[in-house]
Amino acid sequence: MSAETTQSISIPTDAQLRQRGVQRVLLITLLLNLAVFATKVVLSITTGSLSLMADALHSVADSASNILGLVAMRLADPKPDWDHPYGHAKFESIGALFIAAFLGIACLEIVQSALSRWLDPESGLELSVDALTFKLMVGVLLVNIGVTVYERWRGKVLRSPLLLADARHTTSDVGITIAVLLGLWGVQQGWLWLDTVLAFPVAVLVVWSAWEVLQENIPVLTDRVAIAPESIYKVAMDVEGTIDCHAISSRGIVGQRVFVEMHLVVEPLDVESAHRISEQVELALQDKYGDVRATIHIEPYDYIEPFDADSPPS
Structure with missing residues (x-):
């Protein structure tokens, strides 16, 4: 190999390898979230479940946060340039803050749906839930759990606040899916109140996840002391x-x-x-x-x- 050829080879730095690793994880989770979203939409249409449709809308937030994360990591180039001599790493924390905003929006949707069901308990009487629906929702739940575990694991390995924030977002989706499953079962048993009652603890879970994301990323954006x-x-x-x-x-x-x-x-x-x-x-x-x-x-x-x-x- 000639000297010119050797010099033309660009060896990525550790920061660049980390950035590519984060992007790969986000792309994988985006594809899985899109599959989950499609499944929920089909089930909500076939069953007539409003809670399932709300859950599907929450999955839109999951996919949107993945896309946002990919854009943020594209901007979060670790290499400095003329305009950003300290690099672009803070774009990643900014992306995490937007995910916190998505969590807040999801919380409002949950509370609104729960209040609507509480004021109109007969809105779920037309639900038609069969064994296949439960099996598919359990499959969706397992996918969400797998995405959460995988994303949190890779987030810790890559030291990525964006992946850890997105993993918390998916965790809220796991709680919502469990609530939907229990709610559908309750409706099937004639207990319409169960679906409404379970929505409020899920909302608390979402708010707590958003608060943890803010706690982790605001210190970075405000240049808090990194080392004592x-x-x-x-x-x-x-x-x-x-x-x-x-x-x-x-x-x-x-x-x-x-x-x-x-x-x-x-x-x-x-x-x-x-x-x-x-x-x-x-x-x-x-x-x-x-x-x-x-x-x-x-x-x-x-x-x-x-x-x-x-x-x-x-």
């Missing part, structure tokens, strides 16, 4: 040649990419030796926390500022 300053201080001070470390700040996601800024005082007086120590500090941070991009400001030898973890960087 005292932890960074300890790592820096363990490097031979450092005298003091202060004005420490960090942001990002540990395991993906973290940006660290600090002021450093070192023993050597020459620039070359001081620069070498600053590189050793950055390598030490990378060994402990993964992908870390550190901006280190070297200060004069006799300048020492007491470290205070409670004070913001100056």
Whole structure:
């Protein structure tokens, strides 16, 4: 192989491989969610079930969140460019917030359907449910559970807030499907109230899932501290040649990419030796926390500022 051919081969970075992995998971779950949606629509038409139709509409939100996730990951290119020197990773958290919005919309649909059924309990009298319908709905339930487990597993492996948020969204769909199954069984037994009562706990589940998504992603978008300053201080001070470390700040996601800024005082007086120590500090941070991009400001030898973890960087 020639030198020119070798140079033309582009080896993807870990961040790019992670991005492709997230996109692959989203595509697989999108296809499964579309199959689930089609099944629910057919069953709602053949049975005349309003709850099944509402469940099918919720599956539209599942598919929409997958499409949104694919778009967000397309934009969340880990490589920096002229307009985004820190990369595009926050687009992934923005996509997760939209999924939280979908969860909120699904919750409103559930409550509205439950109230309508409560005010008009005879709306389910025309339901026609047979054994095949229950078998197909159980199959849909198993698919939803499989998607949830698979997406959560891959989300943890790839450290993707988007996949974890979407897995919670699918979890809410599992709860809704269980409620629909129990509700249909109750209607079949003449217990119309059962379908209505079960809708409210499902709504609580959806709200809780949305709240967890917000809790995980808002800190990233607001640049909350990624690594405790005292932890960074300890790592820096363990490097031979450092005298003091202060004005420490960090942001990002540990395991993906973290940006660290600090002021450093070192023993050597020459620039070359001081620069070498600053590189050793950055390598030490990378060994402990993964992908870390550190901006280190070297200060004069006799300048020492007491470290205070409670004070913001100056």
